[in-house]
Amino acid sequence: MLEISSLRKTYGGQGREVEAIGNITLTVADGQFACVVGPSGCGKTTLLRCLGGLLTPTSGEVRVNGQVVTGPPDGLAIVFQEYGRSLFPWLRVGENIELPLKSKGLPRAERQQIVTDSLKAVGLADAGKAYPWQLSGGMQQRVAIARAIAFQPKVMLMDEPFAAVDAQTRADLEDLVRTVWKRFGMTMLFVTHDIDEAVYLGQRVVMLSSSPTHVMENLDIDLPDDRDQLKTRSDARFVELRTHVYARIQEAKGANGQSPVPTAP
Numbered sequence: 310m311l312e313i314s315s316l317r318k319t320y321g322g323q324g325r326e327v328e329a330i331g332n333i334t335l336t337v338a339d340g341q342f343a344c345v346v347g348p349s350g351c352g353k354t355t356l357l358r359c360l361g362g363l364l365t366p367t368s369g370e371v372r373v374n375g376q377v378v379t380g381p382p383d384g385l386a387i388v389f390q391e392y393g394r395s396l397f398p399w400l401r402v403g404e405n406i407e408l409p410l411k412s413k414g415l416p417r418a419e420r421q422q423i424v425t426d427s428l429k430a431v432g433l434a435d436a437g438k439a440y441p442w443q444l445s446g447g448m449q450q451r452v453a454i455a456r457a458i459a460f461q462p463k464v465m466l467m468d469e470p471f472a473a474v475d476a477q478t479r480a481d482l483e484d485l486v487r488t489v490w491k492r493f494g495m496t497m498l499f500v501t502h503d504i505d506e507a508v509y510l511g512q513r514v515v516m517l518s519s520s521p522t523h524v525m526e527n528l529d530i531d532l533p534d535d536r537d538q539l540k541t542r543s544d545a546r547f548v549e550l551r552t553h554v555y556a557r558i559q560e561a562k563g564a565n566g567q568s569p570v571p572t573a574p
């Protein structure tokens with residue numbers, strides 16, 4: 310469970326203060342898949358960093374599984390956009406996944422089993438001995454997801470994880486994330502720029518306003534649970550939902566003086 314209460318975050322320094330988050334209140338229930346969208350610079354990454362205990366809120370409170378976040382919380386994993394920077398190039402894929410497990414104090418045999426299972430879960434059963442740089446971008450992001458799964462998190466945060474991969478790989482990874490979420494039942498908060506991706510993946514889409522950032526709308530995604538890249542995306546309800554989200558984000562951009570895209574989606 311994620312509970313964000315009146316969260317405000319400003320960055321300061323050298324006489325210039327930036328209000329990254331104005332006032333966000335948001336709850337994500339256990340096991341829910343929520344996607345967050347909003348105009349560029351509205352504080353999505355800042356929000357995830359506060360949840361992950363990597364940044365201290367200026368005011369307000371963030372709780373993960375009932376505990377106030379004051380540092381990286383137990384049972385929480387984050388997958389970042391820059392897989393190239395999040396994997397250690399001098400460690401093999403299996404060692405990358407095993408590393409955080411060492412801090413859990415698990416015996417070696419158990420760690421190895423978890424590494425094998427996690428790689429299998431992301432379709433990379435044979436990649437354990439490779440180095441990350443020997444793999445494609447999409448495969449490296451699978452490794453980053455495998456590492457997060459291996460940690461058996463109750464909560465998974467994903468920050469634009471597929472922004473740097475090609476469209477076909479992106480579609481495969483989206484389906485992988487849905488499969489992993491269903492299999493492991495974690496609470497998922499997924500930040501994306503891509504409105505279609507948010508509607509395709511989520512049970513709910515949280516729309517953030519532009520600065521001063523607040524939750525503009527919480528939209529339930531009432532699409533069937535079984536999602537399919539072709540069928541779901543051509544479903545009339547999918548088109549309706551993504552059009553609604555698109556219009557709201559354009560509105561938010563307009564309100565902030567950013568020029569909205571002139572044509573309808």
Ligand SMILES: Nc1ncnc2c1ncn2[C@@H]1O[C@H](COP(=O)(O)OP(=O)(O)OP(=O)(O)O)[C@@H](O)[C@H]1O
Nearest residue numbers: 320321327328329348349350351352353354355356
């Ligand atoms: N370390 C920092 N120091 C100062 N300002 C920062 C810092 N990090 C982010 N900001 C500012 O805070 C605001 C929110 O940034 P953030 O990266 O959280 O937004 P975002 O919604 O994730 O952006 P995007 O959609 O473009 O990735 C921006 O104005 C940004 O310039």
